[in-house]
Amino acid sequence: MTEHVEGGAGRTAGGRRLGRRPGSADTRGQILAAARETFAEKGFDKATVRGIARRAEVDPALVHHYFASKEGMFVAAMELPINPDEVIPALLAGPREEVGERLARFVLTMTSHAQARQPLLALVRTAMTNERMATMIREFLTHALISRVAQALDIPPIRVELAFSQLFGAVLARYVLRLEPIASVEVEELAGHLAPTVQGYLDPAS
Template structure:
């Protein structure tokens, strides 16, 4: 009787999909790349892309080795009272930068987007579609408010973690949250 299912041993399929995804995102950007296009380039059925990664967002995260899951990020931002979203954002952001699992990938990401216009464009498209648009829609906010909050958070990251400017670099998480969260909250409630 013939066996069904995946063949035993190592599979190269996941890696082939990631190579194809990187090319598709590089050639077409986040907005132009599709699961079908990635699957065609990898020589697999689109269902396999979904099997390994789930969604286009997850393929992008894996292809660029992003240190965060956009769905988890959006859910964390939206869960809980709107009056506390500033604090949730700042704590989540600081936690991502301070975690040993995500700190180095964040540094690599900052270097990549500041030195490669292609990577910057792909990340911008991804963030606009996968994060900012979803949050703006869910909270009925103008996108300008979200991009303003995002720009402040990126500035915080550069000053605290990249430049290590004092006293911001050595301030405790609670001190930074107390200082920055009310400013971020303003974008969501003003």
């Protein structure tokens, strides 16, 4: 193992240190960023600690130092940059007949940013291959999202599930399958196409 030596020792001819990047104040963040990308690409089962460490350019021992296991790293990495306690009231504020449009625009705008989209895709891929994670994700979606929106709108939970299923399907078509023209159309236009269908699910049952 290359030791940390000041000066020329332990460096390449160009001045770069040999070996992997040592721990630093931002090492945890570097590992999380690499984990999000890896989980989004491979899902939970096929991602490896060594692969994530290689992408982050750190020693695998540092991954275990910051996260006790791959599961622990996944839980930290899938933390979305949104707070349901703030987002849900904002979505439900305003005219009831426009909630479908607000929801469609919010989901499509959020997922247009890789920082938010990658954890979401990691969740979807992991749920397809790991039942334990699928159960955890289902419980989170049911209690933190579906039930709260259904209660606020006074509609059956299945109608909220169908609304979100419509939007998640569009996200997968746009970013995973890359179906055209869904993949390249502007967010506002796509939201306009989806909003009436989403609104139909969220309207009071007739």
